[in-house]
Amino acid sequence: MQSTLSKARITALGTYVPERVLTNFDLEKMVDTNDEWIFSRTGIRERRIAGPEEFTTDLCVAAVENLIKRYGKPIQDVDLVLVATTTSDYAFPSTASQIQARLGLENAGALDLNATCAGFVYGLHMANGLITSGLHKKILVIGAETLSKVTDYSDRATCILFGDGAGAVLVEYDEENPSFLSSYMTSKGEGGVHLYRTGLSKQMNKQELQNPGFMVQNGREVYKWAVTTVPLGMKRLMENSDFTLEEVDWFVPHSANLRMIESICEKSGFPLEKTLWSLEHFGNTSSATIPLALEKGLREGKLKSGDKVMLYGFGGGLVQAGLLMNWTLAG
Numbered sequence: 001m002q003s004t005l006s007k008a009r010i011t012a013l014g015t016y017v018p019e020r021v022l023t024n025f026d027l028e029k030m031v032d033t034n035d036e037w038i039f040s041r042t043g044i045r046e047r048r049i050a051g052p053e054e055f056t057t058d059l060c061v062a063a064v065e066n067l068i069k070r071y072g073k074p075i076q077d078v079d080l081v082l083v084a085t086t087t088s089d090y091a092f093p094s095t096a097s098q099i100q101a102r103l104g105l106e107n108a109g110a111l112d113l114n115a116t117c118a119g120f121v122y123g124l125h126m127a128n129g130l131i132t133s134g135l136h137k138k139i140l141v142i143g144a145e146t147l148s149k150v151t152d153y154s155d156r157a158t159c160i161l162f163g164d165g166a167g168a169v170l171v172e173y174d175e176e177n178p179s180f181l182s183s184y185m186t187s188k189g190e191g192g193v194h195l196y197r198t199g200l201s202k203q204m205n206k207q208e209l210q211n212p213g214f215m216v217q218n219g220r221e222v223y224k225w226a227v228t229t230v231p232l233g234m235k236r237l238m239e240n241s242d243f244t245l246e247e248v249d250w251f252v253p254h255s256a257n258l259r260m261i262e263s264i265c266e267k268s269g270f271p272l273e274k275t276l277w278s279l280e281h282f283g284n285t286s287s288a289t290i291p292l293a294l295e296k297g298l299r300e301g302k303l304k305s306g307d308k309v310m311l312y313g314f315g316g317g318l319v320q321a322g323l324l325m326n327w328t329l330a331g
């Protein structure tokens with residue numbers, strides 16, 4: 001995808017995380033682990049956990065309400081709601097349909113998409129395509145998860161990683177000042193066995209599924225795949241654009257594990273100082289990590305309108321998705 005083709009711009013951002021904080025010290029009381037191990041292996045100190053009656057739709061609505069406040073005008077002209085999530089309140093109806101109803105978006109279509117931790121980037125890519133093609137004018141893209149509800153809190157190798165959160169952006173038609181510069185995405189379905197949540201099928205690659213309803217992970221394999229695949233993908237993303245990595249102001253990878261981000265930066269030659277992540281206080285919130293990191297960048301006065309930003313999602317599937325963008329929002 002080349003820059004001249006895009007006619008879509010990000011015009012607003014909103015985020016939300018639940019109130020309850022689960023620290024590494026809290027986890028010490030739940031499984032055989034300790035703060036030092038978790039922080040040194042992952043960079044995570046704490047994560048947010050949704051209440052027993054708080055679900056992904058609730059997080060999405062709160063994030064969109066935050067977005068509306070900052071946008072400063074109603075969003076009744078939104079014509080599509082796209083929600084990237086793996087933890088929809090129900091198998092169906094979709095989270096997007098629930099949000100459409102709760103926010104009274106009477107002119108909007110609604111659908112959920114599942115690309116795990118790359119979901120927010122895939123959502124932006126689809127919104128850009130649908131707006132640029134002229135099919136839609138204003139799309140709400142949301143990445144949101146309540147992973148705590150599908151986390152096995154007796155599995156110390158996974159429960160230390162995940163948390164809950166939501167981020168929403170508005171993507172609108174704008175021919176003059178588009179946000180989207182280039183994209184690159186791939187899937188390696190054979191690797192699905194390394195990170196999955198049980199569904200209707202009883203087998204994964206001929207192996208019996210474990211832990212019904214919960215996430216199952218081979219952390220080592222996911223780690224190896226990410227730190228070898230993402231640097232190559234970043235290279236391809238830049239080749240698809242008119243820019244070089246040196247011209248990128250901020251890299252916003254999926255916040256899974258700080259050691260992974262450091263390795264990706266080292267292998268790609270991208271400076272860690274120009275990288276934004278949200279994992280220290282929120283853990284891995286899957287499709288919400290990237291908007292939460294963008295929020296942090298804005299709040300800390302790092303991310304500025306006009307910056308070149310490289311978003312890069314990767315995760316279960318296995319899938320990866322990168323977008324090079326012209327950042328168009330002020331803090």
Ligand code: COA
Nearest residue numbers: 033034037041117156157160219220222223256257314315
């Ligand atoms: N506390 C203390 N010890 C732990 C532990 C914990 N929370 N979790 C695992 N261990 C132990 C293991 O039991 C193992 O012990 P052993 O050597 O006696 O068998 C040892 O630590 C090493 O385990 P290993 O799984 O090899 O650790 P690791 O260095 O690979 O770190 C992860 C584990 C999960 C932190 C790491 O693999 C990871 O982050 N992978 C990527 C996962 C991910 O990002 N998933 C989402 C992608 S979107």
